[in-house]
Amino acid sequence: DGGITQSPKYLFRKEGQNVTLSCEQNLNHDAMYWYRQDPGQGLRLIYYSQIVNDFQKGDIAEGYSVSREKKESFPLTVTSAQKNPTAFYLCASRVRSSWDEQFFGPGTRLTVL
């Protein structure tokens, strides 16, 4: 079955550590997205990528980094520069240059201890 997988489902990190969240899709979608979700704030865009080897900052990119070396993969690194990283992180993908909907993964909950 086609879809988006995110791993791990739960992630704990000590302050000052970088951590990488995985996102893989087998939908053959060109565009991929990372969102952060906090209670009462909806979803906010962190980074997005329209094609391989290209990505752009979203609305809240500070303290995050991404790479897009393969069409299927769009990992997100939460760096120590992110002041408040505890949140639920959602990855999504969509056919490029389309107004069709974004398909979402199941999410990763990151907790900083």
Next chain:
Amino acid sequence: AQSVTQPDIHITVSEGASLELRCNYSYGATPYLFWYVQSPGQGLQLLLKYFSGDTLVQGIKGFEAEFKRSQSSFNLRKPSVHWSDAAEYFCAVGARYGGATNKLIFGTGTLLAVQP
């Protein structure tokens, strides 16, 4: 600037009752509108979408939404709610971003509780 407002943070309905979740948007051009549903700790699932044409859109799980341009609204409705509909619902508008790129702007969500 584009925005989406969901004025109801939390709604409780009885099972079998009708439901309407409100969504208002701000967007200069013809909007592309979406409703997503999220169960606790899960990703988002698309319920329905509006691009053009008939302003009453049918979706999955018995949901429908009506686009009203004059009111800048895209309210979600269901005639009879089931206990399994308890979840958080997000309205979103598709917008141009950084030139040619499309992105979704989400509302803050409405949490639906269903009473037996």
